[in-house]
Amino acid sequence: MKRKLFSLSGIVGLYTAVILSIGFLIFFVISIIVKGSSVISWEFITTAPRLGMTEGGIWPALVGTFWLSFLAVIISVPIGVFSAVYLFSYAKSTKWVSFVKICVNTLAGVPSIIYGLFGMALFVNMMGFEVSLLSGALTLAVLALPIVINASFEALSSVSPDFMQAAYALGATKRQSILRVLIPTAMPNILTSVILVTGRVAGETAPIMFTAVAFYNRQLPKSLMDEVMALPYHIFALMTEGTHSAKQVPIAYGSALVLLLLVLSISSTALILRYRLRKKRQW
Amino acid sequence: MVKIRTSNLNLHFGDNHVLRDVNMEIQEKKVTAIIGPSGCGKSTLLRTFNRMNDFVDKLKISGTIMVGDKDIYQDKMDLSRLRAKVGMVFQKPNPFPKTIFKNVAFGLEVQGKHSKCEVFSIVEESLRAAWLWDEVKDRLHSPAMALSGGQQQRLCIARALANCPEVLLLDEPTSALDPQSTAKIEELCLALKDRVSILIVTHNIAQAGRISDYTAFMYLGELVEFGETEKVFTVPKDKRTEAYLTGVFG
Numbered sequence: 279m280k281r282k283l284f285s286l287s288g289i290v291g292l293y294t295a296v297i298l299s300i301g302f303l304i305f306f307v308i309s310i311i312v313k314g315s316s317v318i319s320w321e322f323i324t325t326a327p328r329l330g331m332t333e334g335g336i337w338p339a340l341v342g343t344f345w346l347s348f349l350a351v352i353i354s355v356p357i358g359v360f361s362a363v364y365l366f367s368y369a370k371s372t373k374w375v376s377f378v379k380i381c382v383n384t385l386a387g388v389p390s391i392i393y394g395l396f397g398m399a400l401f402v403n404m405m406g407f408e409v410s411l412l413s414g415a416l417t418l419a420v421l422a423l424p425i426v427i428n429a430s431f432e433a434l435s436s437v438s439p440d441f442m443q444a445a446y447a448l449g450a451t452k453r454q455s456i457l458r459v460l461i462p463t464a465m466p467n468i469l470t471s472v473i474l475v476t477g478r479v480a481g482e483t484a485p486i487m488f489t490a491v492a493f494y495n496r497q498l499p500k501s502l503m504d505e506v507m508a509l510p511y512h513i514f515a516l517m518t519e520g521t522h523s524a525k526q527v528p529i530a531y532g533s534a535l536v537l538l539l540l541v542l543s544i545s546s547t548a549l550i551l552r553y554r555l556r557k558k559r560q561w
Numbered sequence: 562m563v564k565i566r567t568s569n570l571n572l573h574f575g576d577n578h579v580l581r582d583v584n585m586e587i588q589e590k591k592v593t594a595i596i597g598p599s600g601c602g603k604s605t606l607l608r609t610f611n612r613m614n615d616f617v618d619k620l621k622i623s624g625t626i627m628v629g630d631k632d633i634y635q636d637k638m639d640l641s642r643l644r645a646k647v648g649m650v651f652q653k654p655n656p657f658p659k660t661i662f663k664n665v666a667f668g669l670e671v672q673g674k675h676s677k678c679e680v681f682s683i684v685e686e687s688l689r690a691a692w693l694w695d696e697v698k699d700r701l702h703s704p705a706m707a708l709s710g711g712q713q714q715r716l717c718i719a720r721a722l723a724n725c726p727e728v729l730l731l732d733e734p735t736s737a738l739d740p741q742s743t744a745k746i747e748e749l750c751l752a753l754k755d756r757v758s759i760l761i762v763t764h765n766i767a768q769a770g771r772i773s774d775y776t777a778f779m780y781l782g783e784l785v786e787f788g789e790t791e792k793v794f795t796v797p798k799d800k801r802t803e804a805y806l807t808g809v810f811g
Contacts, residue, residue: 438655440651440653440655441655441657441658443613443651443655444651444655444656444657444717444720445657445667445671446613446616446644447611447613447644447648447649447651447721448644448645448648448667448668448671448720448721448724449640449641449642449643449644449645449668449671449672449724450641450667450668450671451640451641451671454671458667458670458671459657462658462659463657463658
């Protein structure tokens with residue numbers, strides 16, 4: 279009897295934990311949909327904010343977020359993937375590899391606001407890029423780098439060594455084996471992580487706060503040196519610095535909904551892609 | 562004709578003395594089987610012939626191995642060429658996660674010496690030689706991973722044959738396969754004898770008896786007995802060979 283009660287309470291405990299975690303997500307998504315959906319319209323997405331951001335839409339912020347994430351990914355992915363290939367296939371001493379990995383993991387754990395300050399110090403001030411799309415994208419790229427390196431390293435490690443053996447046994451050099459077998463085989467997993475990183479980068483606020491964004495800018499960016507608006511910061515600005523909260527809070531929730539949908543769709547693309555690629559190549 | 566000759570071959574992995582004074586002469590265009598209990602060094606010996614042991618840390622080798630008229634452990638040895646000329650098929654079928662065609666064309670493409678047209682005809686010829694052409698000719702561009710285990714292993718043989726090798730090393734090629742696929746690979750070995758010298762490592766004594774012209778018995782890193790299969794199997798000179806063949810240990 280006592281044992282049954284004990285096991286029952288255990289199961290109840292487990293269920294509660296699961297329901298709580300799903301519940302938070304559902305509650306959170308529903309409340310954003312409820313508060314945000316009233317302002318969503320085609321016009322909201324495709325026009326610029328008007329009248330001190332009390333009316334109008336989020337188009338410049340959407341474009342800004344697109345460019346920031348796109349550039350950050352374009353910059354960080356090659357560097358990250360090549361670092362991972364170096365660590366996996368070329369670095370000889372295990373001490374050196376673990377030192378680099380500790381550095382990378384430390385970098386992954388740094389709070390994002392620190393990246394913001396670092397980006398401001400390095401790109402905005404020292405390198406003189408000023409507050410611009412370029413500074414913001416570079417800062418986001420630095421933030422994405424450890425994630426890309428770790429994910430790519432995992433992807434490379436999951437490639438069966440049999441494939442590399444086969445490549446060597448057929449007369450391929452090390453470089454050929456890496457380029458023609460190792461990287462293509464790891465590609466589905468690398469690609470998935472790249473898409474997930476895009477989602478992560480699109481949602482970051484702190485790193486771009488001092489490096490890229492303008493509080494209010496009706497213009498779309500024309501060059502890398504322009505200030506841009508960005509969705510996460512737009513929400514932050516409306517909620518903290520708005521002066522007409524009755525009009526601005528719904529816009530903030532609308533923007534939050536758009537951002538949420540954007541990130542969710544990026545992540546689900548990754549899931550679908552991974553599923554397809556795994557199905558296509560079974561081993 | 563002797564194709565491979567080892568003299569006083571010794572091999573260490575760190576403190577582990579894996580091969581002890583191996584002297585053997587492998588005949589051209591014959592099937593030579595290497596048998597022996599697990600851990601006797603037969604796979605290691607096989608891997609010295611295309612220098613696949615080079616990837617192991619703390620490898621130490623002394624003695625010489627001649628393949629044809631080349632000392633393959635010379636410093637200047639071109640490993641890519643050696644491995645193209647001495648092909649290898651592994652225990653577990655390991656086609657690349659690419660199409661059937663690309664698998665077979667891989668060796669040619671890394672050499673980069675052939676035109677597209679040549680590549681195509683060599684691929685077809687190799688698939689025919691590995692008795693796989695009829696089964697795959699309509700789906701050359703579908704993934705190799707979709708083939709059955711036995712087909713995958715024959716694909717790996719075709720892939721090695723595409724390099725036009727002089728020697729084919731088979732490292733327990735049938736131990737992951739069902740009896741039917743095994744029989745097919747065995748027949749294939751006999752058919753390929755005309756074009757390559759075959760060295761096969763096997764745990765299956767009966768298999769060695771069925772397909773090999775010469776048999777080498779290894780025990781604890783030593784080449785205990787080496788000779789024509791018929792003689793080794795019927796009148797073994799060494800007591801250890803006899804004991805292994807009759808199943809006293811293994």
